Amino acid sequence: LLPASSFLCLGISITVWFTLLFVFIIMPAVLGVSFGIRSFYMRTLLKIFEWATLRMELGAKEKNQELYKPYTNGIIAKEPPSSLQQEIQELRGSANSLRSEPEFEMADIFYFCRRGVESIVDDEVTKRFSAQELKSWNLLTRSNYNFRHISLRLTVLWGLGILIRYGVLLPLRVTLAVTGICLLLVLTTLVAFLPNAELRSYLSEKVHLMCYRICVRALTAIITYHNRENKPKNGGICVANHTTPIDVIILANDGCYSLVGQVHGGLMGMVQRAMVKSSSHIWFERSEVKDRHLVAKRLGDHVADKTKQPILVFPEGTCINNTSVMMFKKGSFEIGCTVYPVAIKYDPRFGDAFWNSSKFGMVSYLLRMMSSWAIVCSVWYLPPMNREEGEDAVQFANRVKAAIAAQGGLVDLIWDGGLKRAKVKDVFKEEQQKLYSKVLVGDSEDQMEDKRSEDGTPEGDESSKDPAEGQ
Amino acid sequence: LGGSCANLLLSHSQITRLYSRFTSLDKGENGTLSREDFQRIPELAINPLGDRIINAFFPEGEDQVNFRGFMRTLAHFRPIEDNEKSKNPTASEPLNSRTNKLLFAFRLYDLDRDDKISRDELLQVLRMMVGVNISDEQLGSIADRTIQEADTNGDNSISFNEFIKASFVLTLHTLL
Numbered sequence: 001l002l003p004a005s006s007f008l009c010l011g012i013s014i015t016v017w018f019t020l021l022f023v024f025i026i027m028p029a030v031l032g033v034s035f036g037i038r039s040f041y042m043r044t045l046l047k048i049f050e051w052a053t054l055r056m057e058l059g060a061k062e063k064n065q066e067l068y069k070p071y072t073n074g075i076i077a078k079e080p081p082s083s084l085q086q087e088i089q090e091l092r093g094s095a096n097s098l099r100s101e102p103e104f105e106m107a108d109i110f111y112f113c114r115r116g117v118e119s120i121v122d123d124e125v126t127k128r129f130s131a132q133e134l135k136s137w138n139l140l141t142r143s144n145y146n147f148r149h150i151s152l153r154l155t156v157l158w159g160l161g162i163l164i165r166y167g168v169l170l171p172l173r174v175t176l177a178v179t180g181i182c183l184l185l186v187l188t189t190l191v192a193f194l195p196n197a198e199l200r201s202y203l204s205e206k207v208h209l210m211c212y213r214i215c216v217r218a219l220t221a222i223i224t225y226h227n228r229e230n231k232p233k234n235g236g237i238c239v240a241n242h243t244t245p246i247d248v249i250i251l252a253n254d255g256c257y258s259l260v261g262q263v264h265g266g267l268m269g270m271v272q273r274a275m276v277k278s279s280s281h282i283w284f285e286r287s288e289v290k291d292r293h294l295v296a297k298r299l300g301d302h303v304a305d306k307t308k309q310p311i312l313v314f315p316e317g318t319c320i321n322n323t324s325v326m327m328f329k330k331g332s333f334e335i336g337c338t339v340y341p342v343a344i345k346y347d348p349r350f351g352d353a354f355w356n357s358s359k360f361g362m363v364s365y366l367l368r369m370m371s372s373w374a375i376v377c378s379v380w381y382l383p384p385m386n387r388e389e390g391e392d393a394v395q396f397a398n399r400v401k402a403a404i405a406a407q408g409g410l411v412d413l414i415w416d417g418g419l420k421r422a423k424v425k426d427v428f429k430e431e432q433q434k435l436y437s438k439v440l441v442g443d444s445e446d447q448m449e450d451k452r453s454e455d456g457t458p459e460g461d462e463s464s465k466d467p468a469e470g471q
Numbered sequence: 472l473g474g475s476c477a478n479l480l481l482s483h484s485q486i487t488r489l490y491s492r493f494t495s496l497d498k499g500e501n502g503t504l505s506r507e508d509f510q511r512i513p514e515l516a517i518n519p520l521g522d523r524i525i526n527a528f529f530p531e532g533e534d535q536v537n538f539r540g541f542m543r544t545l546a547h548f549r550p551i552e553d554n555e556k557s558k559n560p561t562a563s564e565p566l567n568s569r570t571n572k573l574l575f576a577f578r579l580y581d582l583d584r585d586d587k588i589s590r591d592e593l594l595q596v597l598r599m600m601v602g603v604n605i606s607d608e609q610l611g612s613i614a615d616r617t618i619q620e621a622d623t624n625g626d627n628s629i630s631f632n633e634f635i636k637a638s639f640v641l642t643l644h645t646l647l
Contacts, residue, residue, distance in 0.1 A: 104613045106621065106629075107638040109520065109576050109596065116524040117548050119514035121492060126512055130495065419513050428517040433602030436519065440613065441605060 025176065029213040038222045038374070042350070045373055049349060052139055052154060059151045084435045087111050104440055124413060128324050129420045130359075131352045140351070140372065165371045173218045173370040180214035181267075185274045187211070192277035201307075204278035205256050212253045221375040223250055230381035231255055232310040232340035235303050237332055240342040241404055242314035243322040244355040245362075246369065247344055250377060257312035258302060262286055280308055296335060303337040310340065315397065316417045321354040322346050324411035325404055328397040338384045341400050343408035347376040358420070380407045481546055489545065493538050503535035504528075519600045523579045547571050570635075577634050588629040590614055 028034055088111050139161045187207040194200045216223065231254070232238040238257060240247060251257065260282045264272065275281055282302060288294055302308055315328035322345065333339065346353045351372025355365050369375065382403055387396045398414075405412035481489075494500075496508045509525045510516050518524065528536045528544045580588045580596050593614045601610065621629050621637040629637070 104597070104617055105637075106580075106617060106634060107576075108600070109579060110638075112518055112520040112600065113524065113576055113579065114548075116515055116518045116521055117545065119512050119518070120509065120524075121489070121545060123512045123514045125514065126495070415513060423510070424513040424516045428513075429519060429521075430602055432517055433519050433600065434604050437601040437604035440601060441609070 021172070021175065025217050026179065026214065029217055030210050032209070032213065038220060041220075042222055042374060042376060045350065048157070049139065052157060055151055055154050059154070084111070084432070085439055088436075088439050108436075108439075124324075124411070125415045125419055128320050128326065128413070128417075130321060130356060131354050132321050132323050132348050134348055165373070169220070170367075170371050173220065176214055176218035177370070180211050180218055181271065183214065184208075184211040185270065188274045188278045200278060208252065208256055208275075208279065212249055215249050216253045219246065219249070219369055219375050220373075221246070221250060221253075221377070223253065223376075224378045225254055226378065226380045228254070228381060230340065230383050232257070232342075232381075232384075233338075234308060234310060235306045236310045236338040236340050236384065237299075237303060237335065238310050238312050238340045238342055239315050239328070239332060239400060239404075240312070240344055241322075241325045241408065241410065242316045242319055243344065243346060244319055244353045244365075246353060246375065247314065248312065250344060250379060251312060251342065254379070256309045258282060258309045259312055260284075260299070262289060282311070292331065295331065299332065300335050303335060315401075318417040318420055319355045319357060320417055321356075322348070322410070324413050325401050325408070326413050326415055326417040328401045330393040330397050333387070333393040333397045333400070336387065338386055339396075339400055340384050341382040341404050343380045343382065343404045343410075345378050345380075345408040345410070347378075350374040350376045353377070378408075382407055481542070486542065489542055490538060493541055503537050504541065505535055519602070520579060520596070523582075523596075523599070527575060527578060547575050573635055573638060574631070576638075577631055580629075580634075586631060587626075588634065590618060590627065593617065593629070 024035065024037065088108055139158055184207070188204065191200055191203045191207055194203065238251070240251065248259065256279070258279070258281050259275075261272075261284070263269065263283045263285055272281070272283055276283065280302070282298055284295065284298075299311060302311060311332075313332045315330075315332055316326050317329050320326050351369065351374060353369070353375050360368065385396075385400055385403070387393070391399070402412050404410070493504070496511070497504055498508060498511070499505070506525055506529070509528070510521075515521045515524070528541065530536070530540065577588070578584070580592050582592055582595070594610060597610050597614060605613075618627060618629060621633050623633055623636070624630070
């Protein structure tokens with residue numbers, strides 16, 4: 001009697017669970033409507049986080065301990081960067097412009113000293129490759145630097161948070177993700193069998209959108225789209241800043257894009273092959289990736305065909321932590337079609353979306369994503385841009401990058417995202433040496449050239465040359 | 472770290488900040504930094520004197536620097552508050568006084584640590600700072616002129632005191 005009734009209980013609870021799932025999550029995803037559950041969830045969470053931070057500060061005060069705050073004053077009062085020439089002249093205390101005879105002061109060394117030590121204490125580049133530090137705590141151990149037993153209530157709340165996240169949210173999300181991917185595989189294969197091309201593309205669009213909506217719910221992603229009238233159109237390229245592979249899901253949730261990338265094996269490969277059956281995507285073999293002309297040709301052919309969807313490209317080439325935008329590789333800007341810039345900004349309070357690929361593999365990254373509170377982000381569609389007369393691909397890329405950085409509230413950097421793994425090229429050091437020799441020797445015709453190149457750069461000392469090539 | 476904290480005159484939050492920076496640079500996670508860890512900072516790698524500055528962190532003949540050493544070297548560069556000097560005039564010279572900053576710069580020139588900057592050492596640093604853009608002859612004459620102007624005791628090299636006098640104009644306003 002007992003086993004039978006417990007089996008019955010199990011059966012009923014599973015049925016209830018799946019019905020709720022279906023009604024509240026899958027049906028709205030299929031139909032494209034929303035109950036507003038997620039925004040309510042978000043607001044509640046914010047209130048809880050504020051309370052938690054307050055408790056931590058009170059608790060620390062009681063115990064007379066100091067809390068670690070990530071934005072305290074550094075050791076050196078870093079002054080805004082001015083040009084090498086200006087700073088050395090200030091150092092020497094002379095107001096004269098450059099003279100033609102060589103002039104060297106022993107104290108010039110202090111300029112390089114200071115810049116060097118400043119960069120050791122804090123530099124603009126290396127901090128972009130690790131997760132952003134938060135001002136207030138969001139009840140995740142992974143983002144807490146002050147975690148000690150500060151108060152019982154806080155610890156209980158944290159424990160509750162763990163139970164909810166790993167016991168309820170994670171299984172729910174994994175179920176949804178599996179459902180979404182399976183549906184994608186099955187439906188795209190089915191759609192591919194249809195004879196009528198128009199019907200096929202129409203249905204393929206619907207199928208893709210539906211599956212991406214399910215995936216978005218699998219991550220509890222709360223996305224706000226701005227300026228949707230600027231959405232990318234056929235025959236163009238959509239460029240966006242890159243923080244995580246999830247960027248693709250975030251954008252594809254609202255429109256259909258053709259993706260560009262390398263052919264993978266395993267599950268990813270299966271998904272890629274399935275997607276290609278019903279709509280055109282551009283997948284490259286590993287060997288073809290190095291061949292820039294081949295890449296450019298395939299992209300060019302794709303945009304020339306106006307019936308094909310816009311291409312989605314991430315010109316940074318690697319994941320950056322969403323506090324800045326790094327150098328855009330010029331490959332996609334050479335094709336000569338309309339560029340639709342998109343800025344994506346994640347709210348780090350609910351879960352850090354940045355994929356630190358040197359620290360986490362894909363699977364552990366996805367698990368972390370699915371056990372955060374939510375992924376909250378804003379997407380801005382910027383007005384389309386075209387290359388102007390007399391502008392080369394690099395300048396065009398920088399212009400687009402500046403627009404994206406301005407909209408998303410991100411720092412616009414000239415540094416190459418490839419510095420995550422590679423060493424910086426010597427050409428930059430040689431630039432510095434050249435600038436300094438001009439101070440010593442003061443060649444007058446180079447003075448004019450110098451001024452032009454220095455005016456064009458945000459940091460004053462680096463040139464706007466593009467050292468890294470290709471896509 | 473209590474005692475050395477007082478000497479270094481760094482606040483608790485500054486030390487925590489530095490420690491966080493130290494751990495983020497320490498990719499091997501073994502509590503010490505190697506030269507490669509410093510080289511990974513792009514802005515430092517493109518600094519013409521980058522290698523010399525990195526050297527200043529490492530004690531004689533060693534390849535690893537721990538957090539205490541890291542902090543000590545950086546403490547040289549904390550901006551000097553005037554009220555601090557008047558507070559305790561009898562205490563031994565705090566590490567971030569102007570003299571110590573000058574000594575740091577002097578040591579960037581004086582590689583063999585014989586307390587003199589020879590013509591060769593001066594040329595080496597000049598060559599690092601200008602790269603390939605100035606000829607040997609021109610650089611040589613710049614070096615000669617500099618030593619001529621700064622050398623007061625005629626030994627054809629620059630001692631620490633002569634260096635201080637040559638950088639005199641800088642001691643008038645805050646260095647670094």
